[in-house]
Amino acid sequence: MPKPYASVVIDAPVDDVWTWVRAFGGIAEWHPALDSCVLQEGDDHTVGSVRRLTSGDAVFVERLTALDDAARTQTYEFLESPFPVRDYRATIRVAPVTSSGATFVEWWADYEADETETGWLTPFFRDQVFAAGLAELGAHVTRPH
Incomplete structure (x- = not known):
């Protein structure tokens, strides 16, 4: 099973970063590939909630x-x-970097696909979804709001 993975260290307190990640309906506020995110069922903090994302x-x-x-x-x-x-x-997953006060964030997926598709899907998810999202999350969290 393919497992795309990306991680980043963000120079911000773990609770600040977790606040942004935890808001299930708020991902479009920091992910550069997303145009919108609307909660269709539930709320930001309830397991079972459903969100609708658009990207182009x-x-x-x-x-x-x-x-x-x-x-x-x-x-x-x-x-x-x-x-x-x-x-x-x-x-x-969001975790504290105890030696510096920064935050370590990692994002990964497991999925199934035809073998002919995984050659492009895994690097796409890793680079365009996870790494790009984490880079912008770091920039978003550290700029004044």
């Missing part, structure tokens, strides 16, 4: 499947996606 003409519908404030993890799955994937489940 692409539409994604995702369900929050796990939220753990103690471990600072959020897991979601695709309900609808333009990508040729099955059983897509992604997790974002």
Whole structure:
């Protein structure tokens, strides 16, 4: 099973970063590839909530499947996606860097797809979704609001 993965260190306190990541309906505020995010069911902090994301003409519908404030993890799955994937489940984890006061964030997914598709899907998810999103999350969290 392919497992795209990206991580970043953000020069901000862990609670500040977790506040932005934890808001399930707020991802479009910091992810550069997203035009909008609307909660269709539930709210930002309830497992089972469903969000609808748009990126250009692409539409994604995702369900929050796990939220753990103690471990600072959020897991979601695709309900609808333009990508040729099955059983897509992604997790974002936020952790303190105790030596510096910064925050370590990692984002990964597990999914199934035809072998001919994983050659482009895995680097796409890693670079265009996770790494690009984490870079902008860092910039977003550290700029004044």
